[in-house]
Structure formats: C-alpha cells, structure tokens
C-alpha cells in the first residue's frame with residue numbers, strides 16, 4: 001500500500017520552479033518521497049511519445065494534494081528512453097493508479113487493448129490564480145483629518 005493514494009488528483013510543481021523540494025509550495029508542510037508510476041510525454045522531431053516511468057522522484061505533501069517532481073530525474077529518464085532529442089520537451093501528465101488495474105489484467109502490458117492506463121491527471125491551476133497568490137496589499141493611507149482648533 002502506498003501512503004499517498006495515486007487516485008487523488010494532485011497539483012504538480014517541478015523542483016526547479018519551487019524554492020525547495022522538501023517543503024510544500026502550497027502549505028509549507030514537509031514533503032515525503034514515495035515511489036510511483038507516471039505517464040511522461042516526450043516530444044521529438046517524429047511526434048509526441050507517451051510512456052510510463054516508475055521512480056521515487058515525487059515528493060508528496062501529506063496535508064494537501066500537492067506533489068513536487070524532481071525535474072532532473074525525469075529528464076534523465078526521458079534521455080534514456082529517447083536520447084538527446086528528449087532534452088527539448090518533456091512533461092509529466094499524471095500518476096498511474098496501478099491499484100485501479102483489474103487483477104486479471106495485471107500480467108498484461110498497460111495501454112494494450114482492454115487494459116487502459118489508469119492515469120490520474122495532475123490538476124492545472126489557471127496561471128492567474130497561481131501568480132500573486134496571497135499577496136495582500138495593505139494600503140494604509142493616512143487621511144488628514146480636519147483640525148478643529150478652538151481658541
């Protein structure tokens with residue numbers, strides 16, 4: 001059993017886009033490594049190639065649905081599979097929920113007819129929401145009151 005249920009859709013951050021991969025970029029809780037399978041997509045001159053990788057490059061948050069992926073590990077895996085062409089563009093679509101594969105299908109290759117890949121896609125937040133979140137401007141303007149001077 002996995003501690004972090006792959007069936008839960010999570011927000012994904014690349015390790016190079018966050019300050020550190022040991023704390024959640026959303027709630028600042030400590031992240032924990034766990035090995036999971038992912039659907040990666042590599043684009044090269046011939047087209048787009050989805051494939052499944054398994055690694056422990058995911059750092060999961062126990063407090064909220066967030067995962068930080070170690071970009072170097074995924075880059076290496078793309079390079080192993082596709083050579084230097086993979087350097088240009090690759091992404092990860094989501095986590096494969098292996099527990100969702102029926103028992104009678106587990107000996108067969110994922111993605112074969114009748115045995116679809118149980119992909120749980122990452123949540124994509126609109127860019128506008130991601131930016132400037134939590135940046136509250138406290139506009140403190142002092143108003144000059146009327147001075148009542150008597151005498």
Ligand SMILES: [Zn+2]
Pocket residue numbers: 024025026027028029061062063064065066
């Ligand atoms: Zn979190």
